[in-house]
Amino acid sequence: MTSLRRVFAGFVICLFAIMAAQNVTAQSNDNGPDAVQKIELENAQNRISEWDGALDDLEQTITRDEVTNRFINDGRDELEAIHLGIVTLRDRAEERLKRFKTALGKLGDPPAEGQEEVPAVARERERIGQDIARVTGVIKQLELVDFRATELSDQLAGLARERFTRRILGRVDVPLDPGVWLTAWSEIVRLPSMVQARYANLEVDGQAADELAEIAPGLVLMTVIVIAALIGGEVIVLRYMPGGWKTVPQEDRVALISGTRFLFTAMVPGIALLIAYGILDSRQALLKGAMGDFIHQCFAAALFLLFVGAAIRSVHSPFSPALRRAGTTPRGARIVGISSLVVAVIFAWDMVLLQGATTLGTSLEIALVQSISNVLVISVLLFISSLGAFWVHDEKDRHEFWPKLERRSRRVLKAVAILMPVLMVLGYVALARFILENLMMGLAFLTCYWLLRGYFRALMHTYLVRPEPSEDSKTTDAVHGTLYFWLRVLIDVVMVTIAVPVAVMIFTDIAWTDLILAVQQAFVGIQVGGIHFSLRSILLAALMFVIVLGLMRFFQRMLSTRVLPNTKLDQGLQHSVSAIFGYAGICLAVLLAISAAGMDLSNLAIIAGAISVGIGFGMQSIVNNFVSGLILLVERPIKVGDWIVVGADQGLVKDIRVRATEIETFDRSSIVIPNSELISNRVLNWTLKERSGRGIIRIGVSYGADVDKVREILLEMADKRREILSYPAPQVIFMDFGASSLDFELRYFLRDIGDVIAVASSIRFELVQRFRDEGIEIPFPQRDLNLRDIDKLTDAIRDAGKGAVRSKPVPAPSVPDETPTSDDEIEHGADQKAAPSSSAKDISRDRDASGRDIPDAGGDPDGDAPR
Template structure:
């Protein structure tokens, strides 16, 4: 018992200390010191004498002060919120001409004074932060202006032959200076005697680096092929990709070890040290480019689907050109960071600061840069010529995913060709810095896009490995994740094209502050909070719906339609609550959108009145439930079973297995016949006709026996036989019976008709068919025709006339009988209805 109490006491003290620590208000900045510092910075910026190093220093200092001011924005926020609630509880401020109780007015004045005092530190911090933002923006403008001037700086033309010999001589001078520096420091350090303590370390690093760059690299190159035959089909592609990364990591480790060993000798100083420091970045470009070429343009032994639809010959050509581009880029980065600092924006300030000696003149550096630009432009043009001919291969797997990447690659190739032509021309005219910027930025952009393509394929392979389904590679989830991967790469593209890290950090800070949209301030964190909270609410809603649908509602007495209605209402309410909670959590104030919503409501009302009408009708249908899922309904002349009731429309399946989408408003405004609502009982009516002369009582008795013998016909109410009357061709009867399940009405009707046919045939009751009588007004003409036939003396003519061959002109086509009441003849157009066989027909 004592231990539990002691533990609770310790925990309470810890929580109290933690709360006190986190609740501490950050110390207020020294605003007087800030004002003095800001005045000095503004004077320096106004003079225009600051170089890039000074501008970077000013920006760093001001950014630190701005962070302090930002930490003061939320000071006293809890107390300020409480005071505002207290002031609101006093009621609205009296209008002009109105009076307020003295005690209420005094209390309001006191609370407002306290509120002003608490808001003062935050307002002062906001003011100072605004001044800091102004200084930072001014610094960024000056830095961008200096960067633009550096890009457009013109050097002597490198194509002038007079520049070539000095360029070679100065390059040899650099090599000689490096050699002299190493020899001098070797002698100064005592030779091997001075390195005695570091010999094991240096020798070990150099031997390990040599092994990694030779045997280790060859081993990791062959490892994917060895693993491809042992891995399963679903895991092979992802495993090979992971192992292939060793083609970059292993040689890079070797290069870093070798550079570290040489750096540890302390033989390199101002001439050799920049070269050593530039080697790792150049090695990364070289080995990364070679790896990228192998993955983008694989050889014949590649496992899986190639990223781009190229022939084996085209892939080999593209792979070689990618390797050469990587070599040119690595040489550019190695020399730019050491002996050819012309191409970098910050290199000028570094040389002025004395960090790097002046190895080559601008004219000589331009010559060597021009050679590297020619090499890179040539292979960039060759690679773009291959990529611009990309086309989709019909019938190949994964073409849907490849379609968008083919279009992007073709677009990049179309843009890269002019760049490959423009860069050497610009360098030839002396704009070497601009040529370097545009050429190598284009190469890096193409490389980054290729890496994103490979990364998307790797994500698809990982998803296929996770679900263990070979067809899952082309599913929606890996495609969406692959597109989301593009978002983090946007800052990388910005850095490639000249943006600085400070620019990106400033853009992120501005994004965190948010942007105003219709009076509502949105920020990335607020949007992310909204999506996360709404996603959680949406998932919980579906969980609750599933629980009600599968566990709770089936145990009630509610029918299937009612259960679906309850589940749908839970979904609507849950999604609505999730949306409101997400909006509140994101700090979005929708009251500022009231004016905009009021202005848009008219247009929305006219443009979406049918949608809103269907939505409201759907809610009414779910609440009143005149129609439910599983009902047999008749609406608009269409009959079927209700399969699904959604927000906008109801899905009906007809008895022909067709799907009909009926707007919910039609189920509200139009007459709807629901055959199964409430219960499945329904009535069927089976009509039947018998020949004249039949015993009607006997017919009624037979029909009653047939109806009562049906298993689904209800006894109460009992079936009823109705003698409807005398028709033109028959005496008409009807069987009217109530069924326990109207869904089987057609089947019962069919069975009754079968039994009627069987019983009537057995009882000798005839079911007549339609008869039509034709009365002629000119029997004299028919008599003349008969006499003419007798005079001809041919029985065939008379028989033909009797069977309805073409009569003489003016006479109708009909069968002729010898007797006609009231002096006329009667002919039948279908049948003479002669049931007694006397040849005169029946009346």
Template sequence: MRISGRSALGPTFICICLLISGIVAAAVGTTPRAFGQTASSDQPTVPAPAQAGGVPSQKTSASVNTEAITRDLNQELGLDLNAKTADWRQHLDRLESDLRRPHLRYSELNAYREELQRVRAEIKELANRVPTRLDANKAQLNLLGPAPAAGQPPEPEQIAHNRAELNYRLGLLSAAEAAAKSTDLRIDHLFNTIEDIRRRNFASILLQPIPGVYAYETWSRLPDYIPTALERLRDLVDGWWEGVPDRQEIARIGLEASLLFLVLSFAGWRGVRSLRRWQGEGEPPFWRRASSAAGVVLLRASPVAVPVVFAYAMLATEQRLPDRLDWLFYLTAEMAVIIFTVAALVTTTLAPRARAWRLIPVSDAGAARLCGLIILLAFVYGLTTLLYAITRLVQAPFALTIAVALPSSLLVAGLVVAILRTPVRSENPAAPSMRLFRTVRTVVWTIVAAIVACALAGYLPLARFLAQQLVVTGSILALVYLLLLWVDGFAQSVTDDNAVAGGWLKQRAHLERSRREQLALPLSLLLKLAVLVLSVPFIMLQWGYTWPDIQDWYRQLFFGFHIGNTPVTFGALLASIIVFGLGYAAARLFQGWLDVQVLQPAGISGGVRHSIRTGVGYVGILIAALAAVSYAGFNLSSLAIVAGAFSIGIGFGLQNLVNNFVSGLILLAERPIRVGDLVVVGGEEGYVRKISVRSTEIETFDRAHVLIPNASFVSDKVKNWTLRNSVRRVAISIGTAYACNPRQVREVLLKVARSNPDVLHTPEPVVDLREFGASSLNFILYVFIDHISKTVRVRTDLSMAIFDAFAEAGIEIPFTQTDVNIRNIDRLHQLIADYAAQQQEESPQTSRRRFAKRPAVAD
């Protein structure tokens, strides 16, 4: 079995789960309900809320009008603290008593939760009003100063009276705040109690076997039950139809829905052809396939989904359908939306007839087989869900419900097995995605086996629940996976010049491909995080949670909860990160616009342009950081404490980093070096390529990139060849023989220098007779060139021209040589002659001795 490494979950798992939003809507409407359970009586003791209007703990002067203070405070808060806290306490006492009753139904638990939500909203409203008044009250007390200690002269009567009133008001506000916190904790406890009851009810229903699943009496009466159920259904529809006052209106709704179907079908046919058009070479890239897939799915699903939803909405609005008939029409419309939406999705994703537009790499036979099986699975799921609901609507006998639930669970399991056994291919079987794919296959096989075992063992609620979760939860995960694929395609389009996003960023924002690749990574991660966060509620709905539960958790997650006295707000932190990212991106876009539209047309040099760009970037980052910190809820005035702690850290371990940072700012402000300058610092010589926050990048003549700390350019000696201009002096040393005329040598050198087109005439070339050397007269030719980059070429050209000119003029260039002088040359001649005569005398005798020693040779 083979599958492409691009698919993170594997095509088979995607195809198993590919039942998108229609099925999600169906599952939301068919979330398992709890029917009864006894509440637990062992509840922890929660302290009762304090009396907001009670007498505070402070000692109150008899002259203080407590009733007037209480009345004024109630008017400011817009409620009666005593009455409101008493009402809260009564509500919570009643709810605690009700939750101890046995056999609580799902609707009752929802009603209790809504009541708790209402009380919590009132508590939150009061909690938002009290802190500001508490702070103002404390500030007024601070202005009065501390009360006189014992033994000191008493304070004036008016000040003492004001202090007593403020203390009493402070006590009221503190009591109200304590009451709100205590009541809120009590509500949390009641929420947990409701959730415990729900979970126990849910588990008891799922794990309860159905008696008589295989009994003869259950199945023998089915032929009688089916006509009865159909008769009740027909009576339900006929009763509504006979009572319709205006049947022409229903005909008009049907005609409008038919016209809408024809118009959307034609628009979808034209739109799909337009989106699937590719004029480039080869197959369309992945980003093109992913970006067009969303539009193709919408165009293919709309011709059926939109008219069906339109017809149902018009009937429900205009005809005022009875509750049971309204539920029947809703389920029918839902089934149609499910089937055609799934068909549009799988035919677009697998593209059995258009291999070039296939998002998941499977073979043509495998794509066709998977499309058929998945559409059949959607049809079976939608139809069985509708039939199961009809048995409830017409109050059919329980045997008929069993006759629907048992075969439907086994049929769903069989279709999933057929999908699992569909052969697919993979280009890299050892890829990490294949290991994940095998794990997913194992999980799916386990669920299928559990469905079959539970159905055959009589646990039909559990079998139906597992089948529903396999289809619905799997479809949500498949949709999430497809959205992640779309995000990957969008990220690729950002880096591609031929895509709309990439072309716009290149032309408008002037971002090169490398910058766009850097931008694509955080953008794709942010979009993937958003997809995952938004998909979690739909998965939670399938496991028994309700929208109020999910909303409350997300509200706590994104709008803050408390750990002790410390508020934690992940939403604000995430939003601040987004604000910083947007601010940083805006600063980079402004940098590009400023460079292209302002600095370059103004003729500003490259070094100055770079300094301005860098400075604007630092300012933009600072503004983005301050905006992010402020958006996160931090008080900017408290940054002084952070700055103090930061200064201590600088003193101990960050002084070098800060030194380099400040030095970088000095370099940008004073500009002793600029990008493109040729500098010598720290034993390194090269061109300045980049001045960053901490260091400066230098490219040497060997094409090596050296990072030098910015502090070295401020504290050490720096040679900058191009600080003021690019003119450079070139010195060429040359030696001539002593026999040469020095004036002739100077004329020849000046002639050679003046004949070179790269040598400047102002300043003029100069010849310097530097010294009388051991074996030569040493001259130095000084010339000036207009740009330092020509140094090597001009030095080489001048040296070769000097060599040719000296050869033509007969000027000798000496090389290093050593002369040896012998004082008694005649004595040396006599010794050589005596040695030669001695050798001639010894030659005949030596020859005879050598012949005598030669051995005889036998004949």
């Protein structure tokens, strides 16, 4: 008993210990979120205080009118960072507020006046209310800071636009003032001494030296990668790549070579150059002051020259014109390519010199003279590049899209090349330079986009759409064309989605923050009634539709090429099963896409009702054909490969689609018949149940022929044909005693009714030769014509030809008598005798004329008189 009590006491102590531990854990869990929330609120308050201080400093600087261009740029960058931080913090606060409101809703409505609530519930309600009040206060503070930041951003943007407009539209008299040119030239001569005096004793020490020593290996590595990519890319592309794509079509081959060349000589070294700049930018002591701006401009010029130079070499290929992608002549490829490369070098050099002059503190005159000289040289080179003598003029492609775009672009380029020197002469140097900068950036951007687009299309067309041909491939050209079209659409959508934001950032003054907010708003979407529309849901729905449809088409192809051919089903039933599987896949893909888009599938009843109204008004024929197509696939009165006759049209069924059925006639033309006509009208199907069918050859022989011999020959002709079945056996039928022949029919059954015309033609060829050898005549209809009173008729015709005037009627000759030799001629004899011959009509007319004393028309009595 003592041992049992000890065991029981120990068990009770353990139980109390577990319960106490659970209480402590629950208290710690209850206090944990409060502590975390308190820390987050304190951090939010600290960040709001920092942002308020930064905004106060910006306001003070703006009010003192000490705003420089550098301050405007730095201030806008700082405001963008503040705005992004506010958006992030506000999203977190709104998410927490939503969670608190959900928890408060679970507690139910507060008690009415005079009622009491459970103390624990009341305390929880009070705590959640305090949390909601604190988070709401943080959100309101963030909105106030965001409002101040937006106001300051608008002020800085207004100042930037004002200064930009004043700078661009400013006019100087430099081009017409010789003194400015002399001053600038003397200062250009002193530039080497100025650089030597300023940077001869330059030493990097202290923190800058330490940081430079730390990043020196990385910079050297990036420099080696840039040089290796430039040299190795040219060698690989021009020496090894063309041989690997010999079997690729010429257009894809050139696109692949130029795109690979651009990737090796622009993308790879460009990424290495950006990494090197990022390494420098991460060290604050290295990129500061005027020297930092100069290094930044050098990197920008190098990156521009890298991309534009690679694009020009890939598009024009001046040193290997056979690989050019532009529509230039071989001579034009060299001239236009080299001119474009010189333009890119001058423009990049101008960027570096302009920033270098600002860093050295040179006068404004040298910068203006430099801008004028460079712009004039670039204008001349652009004008030369746009001349039509260096471009191919193909009349066949004159009205196509790309040739038309190329001609119009050259016209615009020629106009700009003429406009910039005119602006220079008038003194609008800044405006001309602004046009040149945007023109160069625009051409570089569009060229890179065009190169990458063609490269990805060629890759897809070479390795995805048209793989190496194989003899057992059952994929038709139509399938390849459809796949190629949708893959091209996908490439265009992806590239446009990436290129548009990049172009907005390059060519507009829209802040990065505003662009991110616009994208977020597009992805978040809007609420219209009970349906939520957003770009995210639309893209997800499209992606779901494409994936599901692709999987279903893959399984459909496997079903039609691997599974069904190994079954005992006939070809038509295999096609029906495959088509029904494809329609089911489309329906499934649509339903899943609608569900992924956020639409409630229960609303489909409303949509179906609306569609039914549309069907009642204007879609009856479409739905009729659709339902008829389903009936054709289920009942299978016709199948793919059947020989059918519909009205006056006949041919082989090639495809049974949802709306219509395609029939290929024996002339190799296609007839598209709506499915409703195949259901509602009579259709003759020669091969519905089986391929065998009967053929008939009709032939007639003369009355003197040996009929037994004829029967023997006909059966012999049928027995030696392998296409003709032995059972049922061929038959020779004596049909009738014809007007000119004895009529027979050779009747036989063929293994394949599709051979009926060829077999009948072959038998007829042999019958003709065999009947000739056996002396059997194949007669043709004969007719005997008997004429009475032929002498009187001859005299009447002679007198009528002389045109003599008769004083008394001349008896008309007898009408020719036709003795028919067949029953049809006997039946129509009365009609033939009632119609007088042409000679009898002439005699009757002369007799009437002589009776009325009509004078002769004159002329030679022995000649033909006009009547």
